[in-house]
Amino acid sequence: MIKFLELKKINARYQDEFKNQFDFFLDSGSYILGEQVSSFEKEYANYCGTKFCIGVSSGLDALQLVFEGYKSLGALKVGDEVLVPANTYIATVLAISNTGLKPVLVEPNKETYNIDPLEVLKKITPSTKAILGVHLYGQLYNVEALEKISRDYNLLLIEDAAQAHGATNSDGRKAGSVSNAAAFSFYPTKNLGALGDAGAITTNNEELANVIFKLRNYGRKSSYENDIKGFNCRIDELQAAFLRVKLKFLDSDNNKRKEIASTYLNSINSPSILLPTIEKKNAHVFHLFVVKSKKRDELKDFLFKNGIESFVHYPIPIHKQLAFKNWNAVSLHKTESIHNEVLSLPMNPMLNDVEVNKIVSVLSKFH
Numbered sequence: 001m002i003k004f005l006e007l008k009k010i011n012a013r014y015q016d017e018f019k020n021q022f023d024f025f026l027d028s029g030s031y032i033l034g035e036q037v038s039s040f041e042k043e044y045a046n047y048c049g050t051k052f053c054i055g056v057s058s059g060l061d062a063l064q065l066v067f068e069g070y071k072s073l074g075a076l077k078v079g080d081e082v083l084v085p086a087n088t089y090i091a092t093v094l095a096i097s098n099t100g101l102k103p104v105l106v107e108p109n110k111e112t113y114n115i116d117p118l119e120v121l122k123k124i125t126p127s128t129k130a131i132l133g134v135h136l137y138g139q140l141y142n143v144e145a146l147e148k149i150s151r152d153y154n155l156l157l158i159e160d161a162a163q164a165h166g167a168t169n170s171d172g173r174k175a176g177s178v179s180n181a182a183a184f185s186f187y188p189t190k191n192l193g194a195l196g197d198a199g200a201i202t203t204n205n206e207e208l209a210n211v212i213f214k215l216r217n218y219g220r221k222s223s224y225e226n227d228i229k230g231f232n233c234r235i236d237e238l239q240a241a242f243l244r245v246k247l248k249f250l251d252s253d254n255n256k257r258k259e260i261a262s263t264y265l266n267s268i269n270s271p272s273i274l275l276p277t278i279e280k281k282n283a284h285v286f287h288l289f290v291v292k293s294k295k296r297d298e299l300k301d302f303l304f305k306n307g308i309e310s311f312v313h314y315p316i317p318i319h320k321q322l323a324f325k326n327w328n329a330v331s332l333h334k335t336e337s338i339h340n341e342v343l344s345l346p347m348n349p350m351l352n353d354v355e356v357n358k359i360v361s362v363l364s365k366f367h
């Protein structure tokens, strides 16, 4: 069986270095917010091309701390509307509702699966204060269009870059650096994945960075002085050490993903399968390679019978989840058709040529 993703295999490559880092960590006696965290923050800010990086406990916490940070600075208040793509992972929307803001769902572009700037314009009201864009599956949203809208309407622009570590815009700017503030997840399956939960915020805004540094650690200014009410959302020292090891290989892993994607794009040939649209050269880092088919469930079974595991990202739209009951009667046609048709093929840097060729040849037999 060709597995969708084998984390053990991915991380086995770094086993010796992880063990060295663990020994070093044990020896250091410094378990919380030590040197590994501050070094990782410098290295990741440098990688993304931003002035600041704040390591935190997860991608959801990273998003929530961005909103809490802006609330502390008075730039957002409870009840403000935040525009967000309807087609995303639920954590994106939870970050808005969990912080007392109001998520407003926006339909995606059916080809790129990302938020549609024309649909964004339709949803702006006097209460709209921010746009939370998502670089879904590893491809940047339309950066220039969202930057223009946020300038024209004086809105904060925030990136959910959880699936797009290392993705670049056509002008060379990286995910994490094309907005006022960005949130990353280092959940183990991500392009840059820890060995547990972790996340980060990147920004060029010093005031925001300073407030988030405090918020992640009880709002404290120094050991026993707390000038704002904060949380415990610290990144773990050991995860920071592991992430530092893997960061050095992020670009080569992303290049391998791009090679596999280019084979898929050039070779999969079935009238029943629609390949993803790649908007700009080099922008996509293929966290997921997502095809569409009207016969998605049959395709999934067909692949499984031929020894290939695949997944659906995501089977139930957020507005149809019980957690968001108030939206259950709403119809969002583009979002729903995407959820009914998408299928994610195996995509990770450990796939070999034989496996990729088998996936291509099996898919090309599907009619």
Ligand SMILES: Cc1ncc(COP(=O)(O)O)c(C=O)c1O
Residues within 6 Å of the ligand: 058, 059, 060, 061, 088, 089, 091, 092, 134, 160, 162, 163, 184, 185, 186, 187, 197, 198, 199
């Ligand atoms: C788009 C998106 N946003 C946010 C998150 C939340 O990240 P985490 O699982 O680290 O909280 C994830 C992944 O899980 C995600 O895919």
